[in-house]
Amino acid sequence: MMNLSILKSDKKNLNSLIAAGSALIFIGFIDIILSSFFSTNITAFLPNKISYLTPLLFGLFGLYLIRIEFSGNKLLDKVNTNFNSSNFNALLTLLVIFALIKYIPPLLNWFVFDANFAGNTKEDCTSGGACWVFVKVWLNRFVYGLYPDTEQWRINTAFLTLFLLVGASFFVPQKFKKYIIIFLLFVYPIIGLKLISGGDFGLKYVETGAWGGLSLTFIVSAFALILCFPIGTILALGRRSKLPAIRYTSIGFIELWRGVPLITVLFMSAVMFPMFLPDGTYVDKLIRVLIAITLFEAAYMAEVVRGGLQALPKGQYEAAKSLGMGYWKMHFLIILPQALKLVIPGIANTFLALVKDTPLIFVVGLLELAGMVNLAKTNPKWLGMAMEGYVFAGLVFWVICYVMSRYSQNLEKKLKTER
Amino acid sequence: MNFKNLKLNLSNKNKDLIPQILTVLFLILIVIYFTINAQSNMGNRGISFGFGFLSQESSFDITFSLIDYDGSHTYARAFLVGLLNTILVSAIGIFFATILGVTIGIARLSQNYLVAKSAEWYVEIFRNIPLILQIFFWYFAALRALPLTVDSINFYDISFLNVKGWYVPKFVWTNFSIFIYSIIFAFILIYFLAKYAQNQREKYGKQIPTLYISILLIIGLPLLTFLIGGVSLSFEIPELTQLSKTVFVYRGGVSIIPELISLALALSMYTATFIAENVRAGILGVSKGQKEAAASIGLTKGQILKLVVMPQALRIIIPPTTNQYLNLTKNSSLAAAIAYPDIVLVFAGTALMQTGRAIEIISITMLTYLSLSLSISVFMNWYNKKMAIKEK
Secondary structure, X not given: OOOOHHHOOOOOOHHHHHHHHHHHHHHHHHHHHHHHHOXXXXXXXXXXXXXXXXXXXXXXXXXXXXXXXXXXXXXXXXXXXXXOOOHXXXXXXXXXXXXXXXXXXXXXXXXHHOOXXXXXXXXXXXXXXXXXXXXXXXXHHHHHOOOOHHHHHHHHHHHXXXXXXXXXXXXOOHHHHHHHHHHHHHHHHHHHHHHHHOOOOOOOOOOHHHOXXXXXXXXXXXHHHHHHHHHHHHHHHHHOOOOXXXXXXXXXXXXXXXXXXHHHHHHHHHHHHHHXXXXXOXXXXXXXXHHHHHHHHHHHHHHHHHHHHHHOOHHHHHHHHXXXXXXXXXXXXXXXXXXXXXXXXXXXXXXXXXXXXXXXXXXXXXXXXXXHHHHHHOOHHHOOXXXXXXXXXXXXXXXXHHHHHHHHHHHHHHHHHHO | OOHXXXXXXXXXXXXXXXXXXXXXXXXXXXXXXXXXXXXXHHHHHOOOOOOHHHHOEOOOOOOOOOOOXXXXXXXXXXXXXXXXXXXXXXXXXXXXXXXXXXXXXXXXXXXXXXXXXXXXXXXXXXXXXXXXXXXXXXXXXXXXXXXXXXXXXXXXXXXXXXXXXXXEOEEEEEOHHHHHHHHHHHHHHHHHHHHHHHHHHHHHOOOOXXXXXXXXXXXXXXXXXXXXXXXXXXXEOOEEEEOOOOOEEEXXXXXXXXXXXHHHHHHHHHHHHHXXXXXXXXXXXXXXXXXXXXXXXXXXXXXXXXHHHHHHHHHHHHHHHHHHHHXXXXXXXXXXXXXXXXXXXXXXXXXXXXXXXXXXXXXXXXXXXXXXXXXXXXXXXXXXXXXXXXXX
16 A cells, blocks of 8 residues: 555645545445445445445545645644544544444434333333333432432431532631531531431431432442541551551551452441440441441541652751641641642542442442442332443442542642642 | 750650550550450350361352362362452453553554544543442343343354353363473573573673564474474363253353453453553653654664663553552452352352351451452562662
8 A cells, every 4th residue: 555656645636636535435434324224335245244344445545545744724634633644543533433333323222212201110111222211210219218208308408408518618708617617527417417317306217227329329428538538647647657656557557458348348347347346236337337438448548648748848847847846736737738738639539439439338238329229120110120220320420420530630730730 | 945845855755655655555455345345245156266167068059160169168168269269350350451451541642533532431431430330230231131042142153152151162181281381481491581682782782582582482382382292272162952942051161150251341441441541641651852862862663662661651550550450359359249259259258157257257358358469569569669760
């Protein structure tokens, strides 16, 4: 192909070759569209395997004809640099486009055009696409778990208050901001938990086994994040301490949790932990899980914070000491504010991992979103709905995690320019 | 001079000692408290602490095992089966995650807009969905949609895929050990060849085509054993057999169970996204000046890649990638969710239910993972030290 100098575009024969090339590419596209939607082919008379390749050959040859170093035509130059810089690149471009043409329409059909939205039972799903009726009917359970319908306003109120408080903390003057954050971190979790679990103040008691769905995902991740942050910071300081007993304790603790999978930690909290408590003590399942996840994530958080501590220049420590500050004063006023700001992306990543880890609490029998899907798909009236359920749950998790990772990337960029 | 500080300095030793003593005391108290409780709890249930149960008969079956196992074997053997299954799925996952991850990492840097964008979306999609959901998806939704045994998907009449698993031909070797010895011998030869080549290059500036000779050795020596070593290889192809009117099974060959397929698929596709990011960061991390400098002293493109870019990129890529391998191994414990018999399911699940020895079994399981992690991190520290840029 390299030696076909007549067919190599240059300034003189550019126009005719562009016409020929575009025509060939066009034929290639027509061919692939025909073969994927009408199960026929321009070159159907050829043996099966060869006619399968013809659109590729047409396209490749067409792209070869229009490849030119510089033509002056903006569109052509853009196409050539971005999609068509060599034979290999042209092949990749064609393969990607053909794959999109072939596989996106069926997927879209399944998702939207052939999908069923109306109705209330499995029998209403007749058109062959996705049965979103399943998700519609079970949506309440996917969000609230087995929480009693009449009491769901409590979960709503708890989360609404949380959002309002967080929103308020952005807008109120600096003076009150501190109090709102302290309230959010130390007082609100207890109020929220009490509101959802009930038992006092005339609220009906709802046992934690009935909690579930997406709200449980949020509860577990929010609590674990709030609790693992101070523990992780203390562990990080401990690991950098000059006192050997404290340093080795911290190292041992961190490496122990980081070395084992979360699922074994949860197993431990379920079957081994009760053995270590006095006979007859009962710690609620959810509390045990929260402790396990918190300690597990605290170890990861400690390593993130340690990264920030190590990244700070030594001068900061020395300056603080020369001002006569003690250990705690130095760390809380000078070191930690800077170190934590440095590792905000790392903290966000830990939180992302935490959210993605929450489905694992099915090990102890707590059902958040993924667990509820598992439960719903085994319902005799809704057998065979696994695909819809997992796609829905995946979509929900994906949106949460994607938004968070985007936010942390933006934060990272913003902080970079400030420095 | 402030005399207050002087006083404090004199008592610095005590100041350091007190928190340490408190920490140690706290730890000891916790351990004692837990031990006393555990003893009384176990006393109430009539069990005593000990690892004697490991040599008892396990009397449960495991669906998938690499070594001989049935209910008459011991718990220790069951542990070994679980461990081997964990290692198997991790090895498969690491292999495919590396290939996929490197491909996608390079694709993200491609000049081709479409390829780069597709790779980016692959990473964004699969990184942000919890691994457990991906495993559930492959196992309960995707692989369950495969055809029944009778209408299996047929790959050129040698391999069959259906809802019960994937049936592939089995290698039947004669004199397999000679074949293995030849490969080991080839590696030893290559090692000495590399040493000799380095010596020649450093002393006399002679270039020896090590790569080609190595490839020749590693392919040629094992091939030679087929000709003169009496080694031979034949394939046992799975065959469809009818058990009764409606029941069909594949006999012969190797059957790969759907649990293993879905677990390996999900693990490698998930971990590949992280490896891809590492590879991308590593290649971007080599500064342009390095390549230009290498080109300006007259190195060829291949030499630039081999001698200048790759050593520096690998230094950035390898540490986080090993971390991902470790994560993959730890994540393989999610197997318990779809009943793939790995160490967590077999040992911390079935064996624990049967014996009730929570403390011993959970400790063994955690220790296994812990020793794996620690040995890899020790190796990584050694490697990092070795690879670190030695500034003179």
